[in-house]
Amino acid sequence: MIGKNSYISAVILCGLLTLSPPITASPFSEAYSAYQAAIEQQDSAAAVKYAEQAYLLGKSYFEANSIDVAHLELNWATALQDNNENTLAYDHFNSVIATYRQRFGKDAIELIDPLIGAADTVELSKETKQLFEQAIDIAEDANKPLLLAEVQMLAFNKLASTAYYTRDVRDYAIDALEIYQTELPEDAVARLKATFYVGMVKAAESKTSLAIEYLEEVVKQFAVLDYSHPYKLAAHARLIELYEKKGDSDSSTQHCIAIGSMKPWSETQNQAPLFRLAPRYPISYARDGKEGWTQMSFTVDEQGFVKDPVVIASEGGKLFTKESLKAIKRWRYAPKFVDGQPVAAEATVQLEYSLSP
Known part of the structure; x- marks a missing residue:
């Protein structure tokens, strides 16, 4: 074709x-x-x-x-x-x-x-999965490992975020990666993409250490290539979240800095959140049924860190303000770019405190 x-x-x-x-x-x-x-x-x-x-x-x-x-x-x-x-x-x-x-x-x-x-x-349906299964069976019988891995990854990418995502679909990415690890060099893009997706699968399954291992490999290999890739940015972003959840802010910071040094995907790219920690709901306020919100302004610096947060307005009580400031300081962003260079930029956000489901 x-x-x-x-x-x-x-x-x-x-x-x-x-x-x-x-x-x-x-x-x-x-x-x-x-x-x-x-x-x-x-x-x-x-x-x-x-x-x-x-x-x-x-x-x-x-x-x-x-x-x-x-x-x-x-x-x-x-x-x-x-x-x-x-x-x-x-x-x-x-x-x-x-x-x-x-x-x-x-x-x-x-x-x-x-x-x-x-x-x-x-139209996305059981037939979609059945057609992919037929293609996978043929590729497997043909004894062509790389062909099989390519078809498996096509099926995974089509079905991963749908109601037809099953353990079999999950295993397509894992099996494809095993083939690529045998058949392709470490820096082959097809292998790196599969590594990225397996890392994301492990992260979704709360297998944090394995997820970090796979995603760090993606970052490591893209770091030595002579071009940037969206998967590199996405791997950095997910690693920030994984390290923050582990309480390893130092490792998270390194990935934040790395994002700040990357080329933007758009010459006028605005800052974009990568990791957002929800504020703690004050226990005493929750017990009393208090709800409210806090609006803040802050600077996202060239490396994506939140600097100098200031409360613009709030409602509900001082503890909402306190918890909001504490949370916002741990947020991480991809920085804004102007003329291809990261720059500090202002941002605002409003954090809501609601007891409603």
């Missing part, structure tokens, strides 16, 4: 890599060339237009039921997916699946691309 959503194209030679008969000057070849140019230019709307033309013309250009026509349909489905036309894309991915099963067999490796395409474009 030639589109940008070609998941496993290095392994599966889908697309029009082996067209027969050879292409000569024709309306079909012109449409297909225009499709390739649209892909190269990342023009998703044009890719849909010319992929459709190539598919429709190809149905006359090639023999009836030709596998080349199925390849053309796969290209069109992928272009539709890239252009967020998921309903139509899903229909064509299913059509390709049926043709490939008939031509290559029900467990053929060629099925992986259209299965993943269908899983990515179908």
Whole structure:
């Protein structure tokens, strides 16, 4: 598959890599060339237009039921997916699946691309998981470890934050990481991404020490690469939270400083909270049913630390003010950037104290 959503194209030679008969000057070849140019230019709307033309013309250009026509349909489905036309894309991915099963067999490796395409474009449901499971089973039977790991990570990323997240889905990331640890060097981006996700899984499971171990590895490897990556920032941010929960403020501080020294993802990036500690509700106030709020202003310095918090207004009692100031001093931010450099910036926040659920 030639589109940008070609998941496993290095392994599966889908697309029009082996067209027969050879292409000569024709309306079909012109449409297909225009499709390739649209892909190269990342023009998703044009890719849909010319992929459709190539598919429709190809149905006359090639023999009836030709596998080349199925390849053309796969290209069109992928272009539709890239252009967020998921309903139509899903229909064509299913059509390709049926043709490939008939031509290559029900467990053929060629099925992986259209299965993943269908899983990515179908409305999220049990079918989504079933399609990924079929792709994973095929990759496993093919005895191609890296292919299996890639499909497992695609499934994990699609299902991790959904109602279809199960222990099996969790294990996809863990199993993929084990493969990457055997097959890829420590600084391979695919391995680092899997390490990051496993670290986040362990953090969600309150396995703090393991989470720290994995996320520190992500930070360590990205630190020696010649570019920054969003996972590096996210790993630093989660490590701040994990170390703060352990009461290890010194380690948390190091990651705060590291964030302050990173390149921003936007030249005008505003400060963003990374760790927010909820204030303690005064026991005496809770017993008396007191509620209230405290509004504060403060400076977020170049390294993301809260400096000089000042109470602007409050309601409910002095203890709310006291607990608010105590909590805000432990908050951590990614700093504001101006012209690519971290700068101190003012911020305000209001902390609410409510006994209502």
